[in-house]
Structures are given as C-alpha cells and as structure tokens.
Amino acid sequence: MPLSVGARLGPYEILSILGAGGMGEVYRARDTKLKRDVALKVLPQAFAQDPDRLARFQREAELLATLNHPNVAAIFSIEEASGVLFTTMELVEGCTLDQITPRGAVSVAQLFDISIALADALSAAHQKRIIHRDLKPGNVMMSDNGRVKVLGRSWYALFYLQWARGDLEEGIAEAQQALDGDPLSAYIMMLLACCFCTAGRLDEAIDMARRATQQDPGSFITRWALGVSLGTAGRFEEAISTLETAAGMSGRHSRALSSLAVIFGQWGKRSEASALHRELVDRSVRAYVPLTYLALTAEASGQHEQAIAFARRAWDDREPTFILHAGQFPAFRTLHSDPRFAIILGEMNEPS
Numbered sequence: 516m517p518l519s520v521g522a523r524l525g526p527y528e529i530l531s532i533l534g535a536g537g538m539g540e541v542y543r544a545r546d547t548k549l550k551r552d553v554a555l556k557v558l559p560q561a562f563a564q565d566p567d568r569l570a571r572f573q574r575e576a577e578l579l580a581t582l583n584h585p586n587v588a589a590i591f592s593i594e595e596a597s598g599v600l601f602t603t604m605e606l607v608e609g610c611t612l613d614q615i616t617p618r619g620a621v622s623v624a625q626l627f628d629i630s631i632a633l634a635d636a637l638s639a640a641h642q643k644r645i646i647h648r649d650l651k652p653g654n655v656m657m658s659d660n661g662r663v664k665v666l667g668r669s670w671y672a673l674f675y676l677q678w679a680r681g682d683l684e685e686g687i688a689e690a691q692q693a694l695d696g697d698p699l700s701a702y703i704m705m706l707l708a709c710c711f712c713t714a715g716r717l718d719e720a721i722d723m724a725r726r727a728t729q730q731d732p733g734s735f736i737t738r739w740a741l742g743v744s745l746g747t748a749g750r751f752e753e754a755i756s757t758l759e760t761a762a763g764m765s766g767r768h769s770r771a772l773s774s775l776a777v778i779f780g781q782w783g784k785r786s787e788a789s790a791l792h793r794e795l796v797d798r799s800v801r802a803y804v805p806l807t808y809l810a811l812t813a814e815a816s817g818q819h820e821q822a823i824a825f826a827r828r829a830w831d832d833r834e835p836t837f838i839l840h841a842g843q844f845p846a847f848r849t850l851h852s853d854p855r856f857a858i859i860l861g862e863m864n865e866p867s
Contacts (some may be wrong), residue, residue: 518542525596527555527603543606553591554604586636588656588664607664629655632663661763683714683843701731705740712744713843720744729765735765739774746778747845754778769795773808777846780815789816805829807836811846823855830859838863 517540522529527544533554534541544555579591589605612629633655656664690707694700704727711720724741731737738761746754755778762771774790792812795804810825829837841847842860850856 517866523596524555524599524601525594527553527596528556544603546603552606554606554688556602556604558600558602571598582639584636586632586663586665586667587639592785605664607656607658609656609658609664612655612657629657629663634667636663683710685717686710687714699730701734702735704730704735705737708740708744712740713845714745717744717748721748733759733764734769735768738764739771742771742778743774743846744783746774749781751778751782755782767794769798769804769808773811775848776812776815785815787815788812792816792818805836806832806834807840810837810850814849819853822850823853826850826856826859830863 517532518524518529520529520531524544527546528550528782530543530545530552532540532542540557540836542555542557544553545551546553588607591603591605593600593602595601650822654665658664667707687707687710690703690710694703694707704723708720708724711717711723721741721744724737724744727737728734728741736755742754742761745751745757755775758771758775758778762768762775765771772791772795779785779788779791792809792815795809795812798804799809806825806829810822810829813819813825814822826837826841830841842863851860
C-alpha cells in the first residue's frame with residue numbers, strides 16, 4: 516500500500532511520491548538525521564519474506580555501492596523500518612532523457628557531452644564487472660545543474676547477475692516477478708525465455724519466446740530468443756527460419772548472425788557457419804563486432820583454436836557480452852571442455 520505524505524520510516528519522512536510500478540514505489544524522503552533529501556524505494560513484500568533473496572539483494576547492493584562515479588546515482592543503504600524493506604539512493608533533481616528529447620532540446624554539443632559521460636560511467640561499471648543491460652533514455656537523468664546521472668535498474672541487474680553466476684532458478688523467479696508486475700513487457704518475456712532456455716526448460720522457453728514475439732512482432736530480439744530456444748531444442752529448421760527473419764529485421768545484426776552460425780554448426784552445416792563467420796570477421800575490420808560473437812562463429816565453423824583466441828581476448832577486454840554469456844549460455848557449452856576456456860572461467864570467478 517503506498518505511503519502517505521508525512522509518514523515516517525525510521526529517520527526518513529515521506530515528502531512525495533516520485534513513481535510507482537510492479538517493482539515497488541519510489542518516494543522523495545527527508546533524512547532527518549543528515550538533513551538531506553533522498554530517493555527512497557520501497558521493495559516488494561516478497562523480499563522481506565525470503566531470507567535468501569534478501570541476502571542476495573544485499574550482496575548486489577554492496578557491489579553497486581562500490582561504484583563511486585559522478586555520473587552514476589549512488590546507493591546509500593538498505594534498511595527496514597515498521598516491517599517495510601527499502602533502499603535509499605541519491606536524489607537526482609532534473610528530468611530523464613526521454614523527457615528532454617521529444618522537445619528537441621538536445622543540441623549536437625550536448626549530445627556529445629551526454630555520450631561521453633555515459634561511456635565513462637559504463638566503463639567504470641564494467642571495470643567492477645557490473646553490467647547495466649537496461650540503458651535507455653528513461654534511465655538517464657539530466658540534473659538541474661547539467662550533470663548526467665545513470666539510474667540503476669537493480670531488478671534487471673540482479674536477474675542478469677544471477678544468470679551469469681548460474682543461479683538460474685533464482686533468475687527465473689526474479690524475471691517472473693518482474694513479469695507479474697509488467698505482464699505486457701515483451702522484453703521481460705524475452706529475458707525469461709532466455710533463462711528457461713539456459714536452464715534446459717526448453718518447452719517453457721519456446722512458449723515464452725513465442726509470447727514475446729506475439730506481444731512485439733516488430734522486435735528482432737524476441738525472434739532471436741525464439742530462434743535460440745528452438746535451436747537448443749534441436750528444432751533446427753524452425754530455428755534457422757526464425758533467426759534468418761531476425762537477421763533480416765535487424766540489418767544482419769551480429770547477435771543474430773552468430774546465433775545462426777551456432778545453429779548451423781550444431782546441425783552439421785559447417786560451410787554455412789563458416790560463411791557467417793567470414794562475414795563477421797570482415798565486418799570487424801570496419802565496424803565493431805563483439806569478440807564474443809567471433810568466438811562463437813569460429814567454434815561453429817570448426818575453427819576451435821581461433822575460437823579460444825577470441826574468447827581470451829574478450830575476457831582480457833572485459834567485454835560485457837562475454838562476461839554475461841560465457842559461463843551459462845548454451846552456445847558456449849562446446850568450449851567448456853577445453854582447459855584453456857576453463858581457465859578463463861576461473862579467472863572470471865576470482866574476486867576483483
């Protein structure tokens with residue numbers, strides 16, 4: 516139930532509501548001890564009732580709290596008062612980019628300033644092995660004094676961290692809770708399909724990916740998730756058809772092409788996989804192609820040594836796509852038996 520203006524949670528006095536949704540409410544609150552205003556987010560009841568989830572959330576909050584950067588909104592604390600679990604965060608006065616851009620209020624000079632600030636913030640996060648994965652105008656604030664601030668999406672961040680660590684059932688539960696709060700979100704359906712696929716729950720993965728595609732038929736990423744799920748289930752013809760559609764919709768996006776190559780490789784069509792690998796290698800000379808995708812297409816086309824070399828470079832560069840996928844994603848499983856790849860995974864799991 517929403518908190519009323521003037522309500523107290525420990526030393527915090529609620530001043531106004533800033534936003535609300537399935538993942539909780541966010542309030543402007545006054546910290547009466549430190550005499551400052553903060554953003555206070557009330558967490559869902561499920562957290563307070565589940566000690567394991569609360570402990571995991573605490574660990575992730577501790578990780579995010581190590582990220583001290585002028586372009587990232589700071590997290591202050593996780594607290595409980597009057598039976599309510601909540602976090603306190605830096606209050607950013609201003610408006611989000613999606614509120615600015617429809618008015619045409621961003622000049623070319625401002626665009627460069629914003630882009631540089633975002634790149635710097637994300638670089639700092641990646642050095643801490645933190646992947647945002649939901650960066651969009653609504654999650655970027657322009658403060659009243661002109662500073663760019665990246666807002667965290669702890670729920671999606673927690674899901675991706677669980678996925679990368681292999682806590683697949685926890686990740687499924689997290690994504691399912693998000694979907695319960697936003698049942699029309701094709702993006703959350705896609706996330707849930709990917710986690711089902713990684714966990715080997717392939718019928719559920721295919722059903723959820725189909726729902727995502729029906730919800731957003733113009734999205735290539737939902738079709739990508741469906742193609743990967745079908746391919747992992749061994750339904751190669753359907754997978755190829757779906758991924759070719761995704762590739763066409765996206766202008767032959769490297770993600771779609773790498774997944775196509777993987778499915779061709781699993782289907783024994785090595786020449787088709789090799790052609791896709793060459794296409795991405797040629798593209799990488801003139802444009803950015805994640806090393807992760809080059810590793811996957813090299814492996815699919817039978818160039819195992821090259822695949823290991825690309826994987827090593829991806830990890831040495833701390834490529835976010837590689838960090839997220841290498842440990843659990845089905846496409847990487849043929850590489851897991853190589854001791855050199857096992858060393859890379861071991862390095863990834865070492866404390867930074």
